[in-house]
Amino acid sequence: MNTKNEKKRFLQIDGVQTVVASLICIALGLIVGYIVLLCINPAGAWDAMTSILKNFLYFPRPEVALEYFGSTLAKTAPLLMCTLSILFAYKVGLFNIGASGQYAVGAGLALYLALAFHMPWYICMIAAMIGGGILGGIAGILKAYLNVNEVIAGIMLNWISLYSVNMLLTNVKESSTTYTMALKTNSPDGLIPSLGLDKLFSDNRYVTIAIPLAVIIAILVWILMSKTKLGYELKATGLNKNAAKYAGMKEKSNMILTMVIAGCLSGLGAAFLYLSGIEQWSCAQTAVPAMGFNGIAAAFLGGLNPIGSIFSAFFIQHITSGGSYVDKMVYCAQISDLISAIIIYFCGFVLFFKHCMNRKAKK
């Protein structure tokens, strides 16, 4: 009897419910993904699925695996920033689908300042942050004063910023390819220092202080949301705009401020990726960066909690990187995009899962 009561309470704790609901989403996503793999080619499906889930563990030698673990972490840092950007805005009742555009602008400014003016990394980072913030602010102003749906405005801004950044970065691209020049050879000052962190990951030079910085920012966002007056006001605005106004809060400037902060976060994320030198921007890019959209998956999978999103961002990046290890003769790498899209879709059912758990717990 006693244990039964404890079990009931255990299922009713909000955090436990969130974790269970997220795990259900992941499981459903993986099952549907596996079925798709089976439909394409039954023979290699299991191998493909395991290589997606193993990612860096794909390499048998521990040193190599550790090095690729470092690369996955280096890409998790920017994803975590986009995730924080989306969940922060969502808490205030705004869907920041423009994270991709803010991310693109951040990448553009960071790389341009680094490559054209050889600025040190921290200046580039701040510029990326401001750039993303301004773009977020535009969407916020449009929403607060002109009642423009932030999702549609965000998508339009995504495309506008993608084309603008392509135009800007064409000035600093390699002459023979469409990619921007490598930071390491052209302006080493622009690289984020690693302060010895690379030694931990078999000398993987992409492992920089960006990774611990991203985790610290996640904790700061959590403190801001749940421990400060500003966070309280922002959440109140998200719950009921009119009630917040009636209680004397400046609901319009709260909305704009939210979008500016969200934009800063995604802009900074881009700096974390491109200033580590792990990737170069392709000026012929015709698709909006996927990072912002994967951030949506991670934000909802993490139960819209900054601390939870540290883990969910890692998971999403883990399977995205793992997608590149599937057998290219049988499947394509986009299979992991498909799985994360399915996971986002099932995240829509989280409320329903929680409802079921509550009903079960009451019985």
Added chain:
Amino acid sequence: MALLLQYTLIYASVLMLVALGGCFSERSGVINLGLEGTMVIGALGGALVMKYMGNLPAALMILAVIIGSVIFGVLYSLLLAVSAINFKADQTLVGTAMNLLGTAAATVFVKAINMGENVNNVSSSIQYIEQRKAFSAFKIGNFEVSWFMILAVVLLIAAHIVLYKTRFGLRLRACGEHPQAADSVGINVYKMRYAGVMISGLFGGIGGIVYITAGVSEWKFENGVAGFGFLALAVMIFGQWEPKLIGLAALLFGLFRALSNVYSGFDILEMLNIPSAVYNMLPYIISLVVLALFSRNSKAPKAEGIPYDKGQR
């Protein structure tokens, strides 16, 4: 000039069809942000028909292509209908998931087909050079009228009649304005919303196939439809959720989209020496400006985006 007019009309047809889809869904009370993904899946359906049934006589093939797109589009829109109507899911989130899912699923699927035919073919394109020729109805000089333009006009008129002249349309609109009131007089809100979302899948699917056959004879599904579904939503808002106005709004947006395809044909524009990226951005900039000007007094259906709960007062 004829080319500009032709592209304007074909892009306007796409935007109008998809915007009408959005209009039906929102009028019933469900925000359909997944139109972009619906377009991709609809386009995939049509492209597969063209690939495997390309030998049919022209008229039959056009019909088959449209049916293929409609079936794919409607089935795909059920993803939104089930989650938003039965499970009360967040419509923005589900719409976004559908957009990502549409492109990813189409890419995986087309790549699997291509690799099945030839192991070294890892592209995500489907070609339809010969099949596409069947779509042109007749030519006036250089100006080519496509069957799809005619279809778009017919569907526009049909949409107007259905929304404003039939009992079904009145009921659909009631569910978007005040579902509780509609329920109290015996209208099944869930059924009406299902109908609205499925009609939007129908329009989105047709819009998708018209878009990919507009200017090119092969489509790379990795690229999706480049934000066209969202441009269509801007057209819908600009058109104040009314078919007639949506038709006019689509023409304006179609013109700007067409400019980015054909600007090099005009000496004046060529002389200005504006980079092509600016023309690519133009439709998006215009829609932002238009949204900023016209969203303030929007006549959006009052109950859109709110899941219907029978117990709520």
